[in-house]
Amino acid sequence: MMADVRTATTGLEVAADEVTRFFERLFTSIELMQRAVQQRFAAGPVDTRGICDAVRPDVHALLSEGVVLGCGFVADRDALTDCSLYLAWWQGESQQLLGQADAPAGDPFDYTLREWFRVPLRTGQRHITGPYVDYVCTDEYVVTCTMPVIAGGRMVGVVGADTLAERMEEFLGDALRSADATLISDHGRVVVSADPQCAAGTLIEAPADRVPCGDLPLAVCLAHPA
Amino acid sequence: MTLRHASRSRSAIFAPLGDPGRATRVEQRLADAIRSGMLADGERLPSEQELASMLGVATVTAREALVALRNQGLVTTVRGRGGGSFVTRPKQSDESALQERLTHMSLVELRDRGTLYRVILAGCAELAAPYADELDAESLRDLLVDEGVDDVGAWRHASSELYLSIAALTQSARMTREVVRHEADFGVLLKLPLTSPEFRKATRVRHLELVEAIAAHDAGLARRAAQEQVAAAIASLVDLHAGVR
Numbered sequence: 095m096m097a098d099v100r101t102a103t104t105g106l107e108v109a110a111d112e113v114t115r116f117f118e119r120l121f122t123s124i125e126l127m128q129r130a131v132q133q134r135f136a137a138g139p140v141d142t143r144g145i146c147d148a149v150r151p152d153v154h155a156l157l158s159e160g161v162v163l164g165c166g167f168v169a170d171r172d173a174l175t176d177c178s179l180y181l182a183w184w185q186g187e188s189q190q191l192l193g194q195a196d197a198p199a200g201d202p203f204d205y206t207l208r209e210w211f212r213v214p215l216r217t218g219q220r221h222i223t224g225p226y227v228d229y230v231c232t233d234e235y236v237v238t239c240t241m242p243v244i245a246g247g248r249m250v251g252v253v254g255a256d257t258l259a260e261r262m263e264e265f266l267g268d269a270l271r272s273a274d275a276t277l278i279s280d281h282g283r284v285v286v287s288a289d290p291q292c293a294a295g296t297l298i299e300a301p302a303d304r305v306p307c308g309d310l311p312l313a314v315c316l317a318h319p320a
Numbered sequence: 321m322t323l324r325h326a327s328r329s330r331s332a333i334f335a336p337l338g339d340p341g342r343a344t345r346v347e348q349r350l351a352d353a354i355r356s357g358m359l360a361d362g363e364r365l366p367s368e369q370e371l372a373s374m375l376g377v378a379t380v381t382a383r384e385a386l387v388a389l390r391n392q393g394l395v396t397t398v399r400g401r402g403g404g405s406f407v408t409r410p411k412q413s414d415e416s417a418l419q420e421r422l423t424h425m426s427l428v429e430l431r432d433r434g435t436l437y438r439v440i441l442a443g444c445a446e447l448a449a450p451y452a453d454e455l456d457a458e459s460l461r462d463l464l465v466d467e468g469v470d471d472v473g474a475w476r477h478a479s480s481e482l483y484l485s486i487a488a489l490t491q492s493a494r495m496t497r498e499v500v501r502h503e504a505d506f507g508v509l510l511k512l513p514l515t516s517p518e519f520r521k522a523t524r525v526r527h528l529e530l531v532e533a534i535a536a537h538d539a540g541l542a543r544r545a546a547q548e549q550v551a552a553a554i555a556s557l558v559d560l561h562a563g564v565r
Contacts, residue, residue: 207462209455227488227496235493281453295451295491 105273106305106314112269113277114308120161120239120255121220126152127253128243131167135245141176145169146191149253153184156255161265163232165255166192167243170215171206173250179204185232185256192231203230210238214252218242222311225259225285225294235259235294237285259294262286274318278304280311289317346375346385354394354407355505361409365395392424393417418512422561425509430561433506434554438547440502441483445530445546448489449539457535460485464527465520475520476511482527483507486534486546513556522552 127149134140134148149167156165164185172178181192195203205211210223220241228236240254266286270277276287276298284296292298304315353359365386366374372382386405389395396408422430452460463482465475480503487499513519526549533541 207459209459225491227491227493229484229488229496229500233493233497233500235491281455283453293491297451297453 106275106316109269109273109275109277110305110307110314113266113312113314114310116265117222117239117310117312118308120257121241123152123156123159124165124220124239124241124253124255127156127165127167128241131243131250131253132245135243135250139175140173142174142180142182142193145174145180145182149182150184154189157184157189161261162255162257163234163236163261164192165253167251167253168205168211169251170249173248179206181205181231183231195231205230210240210254211252214240214242215249218244220310222279224279225262225283228256232256237262259285263294270314270317273314274316275314276317277307277312277314280313285312287317292317343377343381343384343388346371346377346382347388350385350389351392351394352505354389354409355508359407361407363407365405365407367404392420415512415515418509419560421509422512422557425561427558427561430557431554434510434550434557437502437506437510438550438554440499441486441550442543442547444483444487444490444495444499445534446539446543447492447495448486449534449537449542451489451491452534452537456485456489457531460531460534464524464531467521467524470517472515475514475523476508479511479514479523479527480507482531486530489534510550510553510557512560513553516556519552519556523549526552 130148130152131145134144140148145167153166156162164183166181166183168183169177169180174180177194179194181195183192184190185192208223209226210221213221213223220239222237222239224237225235226238228234228238234256236256236258238254238256240252242252243250263286266277267288270286271288274288276289276292277285278298278300279285282297282300284292284294284298286294300313301315301319304313306313350359350365359365365371368379368382368386371386372379375382386395386397390397390405394408395405397403397405460482463478463485465478469475484496484499484503487496490496514523526545530542530545530549533539533545
């Protein structure tokens, strides 16, 4: 009995390591955009064209890896000189620029209250949102990784990337299945599970014996607890 | 939103109609596509001949439909070189445009669309309830308008946003896209009763009930609150309809 528990825990640790490596790689790419934005802001006032030029190379590099659906920089209110709300964010096969996006109702899209924007700005930490249906930008079921950008002592916005929830299943499914594990966010929301009946997005009670994924806001737990 | 995955649904707009020779059906399909934003503002429509062959109707039928759309202000025709028919998306907050639309609608169509909308929203509320975490509940509460607010536009915007957020909570991207489409189309009309202070007051009570039911993961109660809100809006629209006719 005891041996079983130990094996299970070790399995979870292996799965947690795999998940951590996946997200750390993604965040390393996001950090490149973060640095580009910081450098641009250090050089003086920034407008929409300036910010797009600054992040575009790193955005294209990340998009071409085929892991993320979209990525870029989203400005905090009035951080740019010529536009109050702006998304230097590219997405889709055609790598379309969001720019001054509109919400479905036709008004300009105020993203400042969205979890992926609000949380990293408030905590100063990187954040993982979802999986959730993003009905404003991608129209898809995604997981969004974001981190705050501080330049000249103030928050100027967030950099991040969207990944389709179904791609997460593809990338992390094997690792989780081999440990019969479920990956959950720090809200207890299922990202991917070895249990096919445990749908992405489901809220579960996070068990005490869950294994954290490094210092990411994620953990793995047993999909079928004894 | 300009970056919607338009291509998915666009092909359906121009798919052949089963029953040719019906200008009103052509008109209605295009009008829906324009109101819901699937055809973008300023976009050039295919020519009468192209439209006719795409939809499988006579050119004269396509022309008739375009004339009707022009009369509704949904299409502007520019003559001469570089001319053609262009989509004119109505400003959604425009009260008189909404009244005008209501006038053009039969009571049967109003109930028909109302039933579809009601089932969708009630279903979303029910299926959203198990998925709302604390942050989600907070975001939904942020979309409740304070009783003292008289700005009808703010009420409309917030309730539209509320329904979209609830649809997104079902975790289904397809369901959410469907609701986005309905919100931009019939949903806009359903917000017309919000001009009445009494209706706003009752809406606040029902929306509060809806949000708290979702926060408490009470699917049945959430469903009932959504049902009641839509039913009340339709009842009020029927009264308005009787008044403007």
